[in-house]
Amino acid sequence: MTKKSFRPDVDAPEYKGAYVPYDIIKEGTIAVLVVVVLTVALAFVFSSPDEKAITIKTWSNADAVDFAQTAGDELSGTSGVAGYGAPYNNGGVAQHWGFLAPAKWVGVHININTATDFVLDPLEAQPAQPALTAAINQWKTASSANITAWTDAYTKVEANITFVNGQVKIPTTAAGPMPTLINYLTQMARTGALDQALVTQNGFYTTNYTKPLLFLSDGTYLASLADKQHLGGDQWGMMNETGQYPGQAWLWLYTFWYQIPPYNTSAAGDFLVWGTMMILTALMVLLPFIPGLRSIPRRIKIYRIIWREHYATQA
């Protein structure tokens, strides 16, 4: 047997002390029973939150102007999703940091054309109506110069859109078919037909809610409800739950970065947060192999409290 130098943060001393009885099955059984009792008690006393999901129907009925403005942005290609970039489209530059642009490298995998997917296709699925059909045809056959002119005119008056007597009013005559299309889409949304149209574009059976969720996220209604539930990004939202319930508290560090610069001021904030968390996660998982970091427990000596009985018997 040879002796090698002892590395206190890597090697463990050979234990030559006493052993005591240990009933591992009894311990496991008691642990399960305690957790079951505790879980039943907590469920009985506190229950769990279940805030009903919102629909495009509830959104367009609660805030028709916000819906109409969002629909206009989807049609004109100026919405957040329209300009998102990968993985949805090439409408904008995906988040990147310097030359690091993994989203761009991976490319578009979930094709979303907001004008087609959120506005034109759902409207075309509606029963034919002369004014609507004419507006769709006018948009689809228009030159890009015409569309640019219409969207520019629309953008100038977008903030002044009103909803009066069940109709969307867009105060311009220079936006081509846009007022007609937006008004019809708003009517469709208020009946609930748009909710169905957005999820059934790929067929009868579906479990994919990407399109309606992206549409919802482009408006301000969803975010305003979330803010009331203290779920906003600047309110540590990802780790919170609706009401006063504990959420994903274990995401506190991930959520923390979103509260401070440069993460909450950078256009690549999400990328920076994920990059930071990936580095920290790698450090945590690989801690045993990192000199310096693996010495921290020995230096801070919390182990003295944990093994105080052992050290007391040695004294």
Added chain:
Amino acid sequence: MSNAQIDRQWTSRLRHSVVDKLPPDKLLPDTQPAYVASWIYVFGVTTMAALAVVIGTGCILALDGPQWWHSSSLGHFINSMHLWSVEIFFFAMVVHLWGKFSMAAWRGGRSLTWVTGGVTFLASILAGFTGYVSQTNFDSQWIATQAKDGINSTGGGAFFNVLNLGQMLMWHIVLLPIAAVVLTGLHVIMVRIKGVVPPFEDNAEVSA
């Protein structure tokens, strides 16, 4: 067939290897070192107990589909149990992790035990997250639309679409529970093979 031929069989080799590394008295010990005498040691087994309750309540929720709990008082109660067992699971796991960090529990050839524990923690976070976005309520809508930006920025959103309920639910109820259980099993087997890390000792030497 000679004994030597039998011993060369894959089955014999596997059995010998398993029994050598993890004999029954290590797998199911009836004694333990006297230094294992702190409440901190309770949190490892508590984590596994909570995982069992999480999986049990999840299985009950699966019986009638992902939206049953919205319309049934029994379903809502089971969902509440699922939620609170998850909270207990993560609380116990985090305390367990900090406890093991304080003991530098990777010492003595236990590095892989630490690594599997860390990866289990990550898999559990992902399992919890996919559960939150599979609730089919307002919370899941909001969390999904917020979380997409982070995942998309890494390029991962092209393959792991948090807005796709079907994909998230399958990860939540099939892939990630399998990962969590397998990783937990590996972690526990490693603990049983190597034993609980001994205390730091001054002027200690290690035999090689």
